[in-house]
Amino acid sequence: MPERPIELEGVVKTFGGVRALDGVTLSVPPGSIYGFLGPNGSGKTTTIRCLTGLARPTSGRVSVFGRRPFPAPPELLARIGYLPDVPRFYEWMSGAEFLRFAGTLFGLERRVLDERVDALLELSGLRGVSARIGGYSRGMKQRLGVAQALVNAPDLLLLDEPTSALDPLGRKEILDMIAGMRGRATVFFSTHILADVERTCDTVAILDRGTVVAEAPIDELRRRAGRHRVVVGVDDPARLATAVRDREWSTAVETEGALVRIAVNDLAAAQRELPAVIAGLGLALHRLDADEISLEEVFVDLVGGRS
Amino acid sequence: MSGFAAFARKELAEIVRTWRIWVVPGVLVFAALSAPILTALLPTLVERFGETPGISIDVGQVTALDAYTEYLGNLTELAALAVLIAYGGLISGELRGGPGVLVLTKPLSRPAYVLAKLAAQASLLIVATAAATALCVGVTAALFEVGPVGDVLTAVALWLAYALWLLCLVLALSSFLSAPAAASAAGVGVYVLLAVLSQFSFARPTWVRLPTLAGDALAGGAVEAAWPLLTALLTAVALVAVAVVRFGRREI
Numbered sequence: 001m002p003e004r005p006i007e008l009e010g011v012v013k014t015f016g017g018v019r020a021l022d023g024v025t026l027s028v029p030p031g032s033i034y035g036f037l038g039p040n041g042s043g044k045t046t047t048i049r050c051l052t053g054l055a056r057p058t059s060g061r062v063s064v065f066g067r068r069p070f071p072a073p074p075e076l077l078a079r080i081g082y083l084p085d086v087p088r089f090y091e092w093m094s095g096a097e098f099l100r101f102a103g104t105l106f107g108l109e110r111r112v113l114d115e116r117v118d119a120l121l122e123l124s125g126l127r128g129v130s131a132r133i134g135g136y137s138r139g140m141k142q143r144l145g146v147a148q149a150l151v152n153a154p155d156l157l158l159l160d161e162p163t164s165a166l167d168p169l170g171r172k173e174i175l176d177m178i179a180g181m182r183g184r185a186t187v188f189f190s191t192h193i194l195a196d197v198e199r200t201c202d203t204v205a206i207l208d209r210g211t212v213v214a215e216a217p218i219d220e221l222r223r224r225a226g227r228h229r230v231v232v233g234v235d236d237p238a239r240l241a242t243a244v245r246d247r248e249w250s251t252a253v254e255t256e257g258a259l260v261r262i263a264v265n266d267l268a269a270a271q272r273e274l275p276a277v278i279a280g281l282g283l284a285l286h287r288l289d290a291d292e293i294s295l296e297e298v299f300v301d302l303v304g305g306r307s
Numbered sequence: 308m309s310g311f312a313a314f315a316r317k318e319l320a321e322i323v324r325t326w327r328i329w330v331v332p333g334v335l336v337f338a339a340l341s342a343p344i345l346t347a348l349l350p351t352l353v354e355r356f357g358e359t360p361g362i363s364i365d366v367g368q369v370t371a372l373d374a375y376t377e378y379l380g381n382l383t384e385l386a387a388l389a390v391l392i393a394y395g396g397l398i399s400g401e402l403r404g405g406p407g408v409l410v411l412t413k414p415l416s417r418p419a420y421v422l423a424k425l426a427a428q429a430s431l432l433i434v435a436t437a438a439a440t441a442l443c444v445g446v447t448a449a450l451f452e453v454g455p456v457g458d459v460l461t462a463v464a465l466w467l468a469y470a471l472w473l474l475c476l477v478l479a480l481s482s483f484l485s486a487p488a489a490a491s492a493a494g495v496g497v498y499v500l501l502a503v504l505s506q507f508s509f510a511r512p513t514w515v516r517l518p519t520l521a522g523d524a525l526a527g528g529a530v531e532a533a534w535p536l537l538t539a540l541l542t543a544v545a546l547v548a549v550a551v552v553r554f555g556r557r558e559i
Contacts, residue, residue, distance in 0.1 A: 052412045053411075053412070054408060054411070054412065054558065054559045055558045055559070056558055071417065071555055071556070072412070074309035074310070074414035074415070074416055075414070077412060077413055077414045078414045080412065082409075082412040084408050084409065087406075087409060088404060088405055088406045088408070088409065089406050089409070090317070090321065090406055092321065092324050092325050101313065101317055102409075102410075102413060104313040104316075105310045105313050105314070105410065105413040105414060105415050106413060106414055107414070145409075148409065152413075
């Protein structure tokens with residue numbers, strides 16, 4: 001069995017009396033694109049700081065490629081690419097100079113470094129930009145941040161909110177780049193943008209108040225929460241809600257005006273039985289729709305709408 | 308020590324390409340130029356502005372030695388404080404809202420980070436002191452005569468040893484204190500304390516006497532500097548070791 005790029009077991013991190021991480025346990029499969037979702041202040045950045053050796057957990061076990069990252073041995077860091085939430089650079093350097101400097105810290109040969117710097121400048125849209133980094137926009141710095149995280153062709157890419165400062169086009173490019181790494185490297189990226197996770201990731205963990213409240217492949221997470229949803233319009237929604245709440249195929253029921261929203265784990269069964277239930281109650285049916293539950297709804301359900 | 312050479316090159320480039328080239332070297336050059344010029348102008352200044360009815364001030368004949376004494380005084384007071392103030396953020400400055408986080412998550416060992424910074428700034432201090440001293444000797448020779456250059460070099464070398472020790476001190480303080488101003492203030496506090504201690508006889512064989520010995524050397528006296536230099540070296544190594552160990556365990 002290949003070694004797990006990341007494993008956390010009961011990780012606690014406290015700052016003074018505040019528990020930023022409260023028993024975080026997760027395991028990242030090799031080669032996966034792993035979304036680390038959570039509201040602001042839920043502990044995402046602290047977790048990543050523990051993975052990169054910038055912070056030491058108060059208790060619990062942190063393992064990156066089977067090794068403890070604090071203090072981080074250089075051989076371990078050589079396999080990691082990291083983009084912090086707000087990347088900061090030597091503002092007197094140009095983007096190309098910074099990439100070259102980063103590459104020399106990894107001990108890259110001159111020829112490899114030249115090729116890689118060229119390719120990364122192209123990827124980040126910074127080719128031909130001779131200005132110093134001090135004159136870059138926030139988006140340009142973010143793209144340079146992604147480029148420097150890739151300079152060593154890492155086995156594990158840790159990205160903390162990689163798309164937060166980007167415009168829609170830049171965001172698409174970065175997400176496409178992340179998607180392109182599937183199978184070549186493990187990507188662990190934190191975000192509060194659900195659409196990015198839905199579009200790119202195969203596995204997701206949801207962090208809330210320092211605790212992982214769900215960790216699963218995205219499809220399984222949706223299935224657990226009730227993969228589909230049926231929206232029914234009737235003249236007495238409260239009676240229908242009561243009647244379907246205990247059905248096997250129903251995982252969650254809520255009413256909104258004249259509508260009943262039912263999360264279901266077996267759409268066919270729900271579609272078969274619902275008309276009979278409605279007829280049995282003597283209700284008038286105005287509407288019956290079915291659609292997929294979004295990750296956003298799963299997220300809001302799990303973190304209680306705190307984000 | 309992974310990454311030392313690459314990071315030291317970056318540090319040197321940063322000195323040359325940013326404001327860092329102007330601070331400590333600027334103070335040293337100011338000390339080197341102002342000492343002989345003000346010494347040469349002193350009789351005129353006293354004549355013009357120092358005359359008080361009933362009081363006569365005779366500054367006598369000013370010499371090259373007076374200019375060098377002034378230069379050494381500038382080094383001991385002004386330049387030493389500049390070292391302590393300029394390097395208060397030597398380690399912590401790059402971590403507070405700087406790119407330290409990015410470089411320390413690459414295969415740059417923490418000892419290499421600390422030692423590369425020390426090596427680059429020590430190199431700057433040595434080169435700038437040498438250049439400033441050459442400038443001072445040149446201007447002094449033009450205004451007076453060359454004077455006791457051998458004594459000047461001995462005195463400046465002893466001062467430089469003390470300045471390098473102060474650099475190691477502020478490096479260690481910067482590894483403990485996140486705020487550069489706090490590290491500088493603590494460094495100035497230690498500097499004042501050592502200046503007081505240097506007046507006591509028990510401090511004679513230690514590095515705290517180096518500035519006094521520099522003055523003695525300039526005055527042409529014989530100086531016994533072996534023990535002060537040895538203790539300076541040993542305590543500097545201890546300070547650097549403390550900085551390396553402390554920084555290695557520090558969360559960023």
